[in-house]
Amino acid sequence: MSQQTIADLLFGATAGVYLAASVLFILFLTGRSERAIVWAPRLVALGVPLHAAQICVWSLVLHICPVEGIHFALSVGSMLVCLVYLLARTRLKVDVVGAFVAPQALAFLLASRFVGPVDAEPRLRGALLPFHVISNLLGIALFTFAFAAAVAYLVQERRLKSKKLGGSAERMPPIDALDRAEHRFLVAGFPLLTIGILTGAIFAREIEAGGAGEIARAALSYASWALIGGVLLLRAAAGWRGRRAAYGTIVGFGLTLLVMLLYLVRSAMLSGPGPA
């Protein structure tokens, strides 16, 4: 069996497991199966080693180090999100956040394979590159989780405010747990994002980046860093919790995601359609 076949099989298996986990989370949230919440995180746990194996084999097939190039970054990032979820779910009692994590992992996995050609960024080399990529990936993984917790918080808070409970509200974690989880992941992700921004600025100077796209990406990165920093600062200084913090987290994550998408789209536009 060739390495390419093994990589394809692992890709299919990982996607299948993430898809099944997503379906189970939806079944739980819609009240169709109470047992689904037991099995869905287990499937995510099964998906992570499959995903890691897929990344390793695929990088061997393409002769690209996983820390080079946006496609691998997306794939590794989504795997890290699942890993963070698995490590945090029991401690923070936010199992249901997997309802966002599993579909997101599936979407990123598919995007990493089917959006644009998979290639390394040729201009970026050097000792700082792994720091830049890994800190960004970990930071995004943590922000993804914070984003999921913020969305769940807003849903649950809206139900409590409107006094319309029942249905999926009964299956959601307490809003304080969601708020706490969101805050902790922001606190953990912010230093990593800071490292990513700093190393990114150094790279930008080295390669003398000056295109409109590159400037926009840099501006969005700085904006997301400032926004998330602001959310943390206001929470500590002025008690910005709950709804306001959740909105700030969502916008901050949205900007970070936009930066990733700009990388992906630019890569696709420069190189035409990728291998399916």
Next chain:
Amino acid sequence: MILVVGLSHRTAPVEVRERLSAGAEALPVVLSRLASRSELREVMFLSTCNRVEVVALASEGRADDALRAIREELASHGGLAQEADLVPYLYDRRGEAAVTHVFRVAASLESMVLGEPQILGQVKEAYDAAVAAGALKGMLGRCVSRAFSVAKKVRSETAIGAGTVSISSVAVDLARRIFGDLSQHAVLLLGAGEMAEAAARSLGKGAKELRICNRSFDRAAALAGAMHASAVPWEQLETELVQADVVVTSTGSRTPIVTHAMVKRAMKARKGRSLFFVDIAVPRNVEPEAHGIDNVFVYDVDDLEQHVAKGLQARHAELDAAQAIVMQEVSQFLAWTRGLEVQPTVVALRARTHAVLFAELERSLGGRLKHLGEAERAALAQMLESATNKLLHAPSTKLRSKAESEEEGGDARELAGALKYLFDLPEIASGKGEPGGSEQSERSAGPGRGDDKPAADDDDGVRH
């Protein structure tokens, strides 16, 4: 015949119910009095705050006498001069209706709050007391232990126990949706009303601390003593709003005590930490506008009652499914009791066959076969035992199966009569309610095996 005589929240006011109730001390006395009545073969006394019932197995053909005896004992236990004073409040059930009633009570289908879980524990306590008093040993014991598994089945296969159906439980449920585990959160009770106290008690159980604030500090201190809480002066109300996470209000004030501005100030001092108000007072104690402040949740009595009504509605929607389970189980139990009617015939037939064969064996062993050693003799006895079992297995099973069938019960009685006539079997009293009996019977255990309560010895004396 199984009988139920009793009264409940539906038939009797609390003054009557409390006269007849029996606590831990009185229960053995009343049970022993009931058990001593010759009209009753078995008896159990169930006493809860909403229900007092005597469940009994009447002696053969004495159902009316048994009902009268129970009424007399209840009147005497309640200190009433005559039985007639009690009659307007009492209901009675016989046979199938009684079994259905016992199953329904255990499954909480007769409870004031449909699906409440406490009743099952109360029935178990009554069962234990009756077993300890030696008043429950046969068919009635089986009936009650069967009721436990029926109740479990109803709870697991329907949503009869789901949802929250009291103000207190809704308040606890909401607090958990906001804070999760309450062990790190403080509860403050403002004022003192029965409902607020109950809610504060429920919330305070899992909370870090419970504090009570009342216009009268003495009253707050007295209540705090009773509830293992701490009292705080009324003047500290605003400071307390910064400390507490759940505030239960129930004062008689005509104007709101907790204003929007006050909550806003408290939230600033709390640095945005969530604050949950359970406002049970009418007129309301908390300005409803406070609900609009970020991370503040104000639920008044209407909001809470709306959720109670939804919970009850959801439980009532499960009633049909629960009743279907009960009826199915009643029918299985009754089939088993009908099977008991032919049990004496089966036992007698087995005893007769056994006696004849072993008498012949003894004769042969004393004559032509006297040279046989111990091992051969034991083997012959074993062979006859085995042959008896095999020979009588099919007729016993068929006869019992016919008896258990409601339609073929008459056929079974005729067949039993024919067996008695053909084999000249002696008359044996019905096996119903009689523990012990033949050791040779192969009678099945009937419904209820695997119950969570150890059943009394099989009333037909079967060993397995």
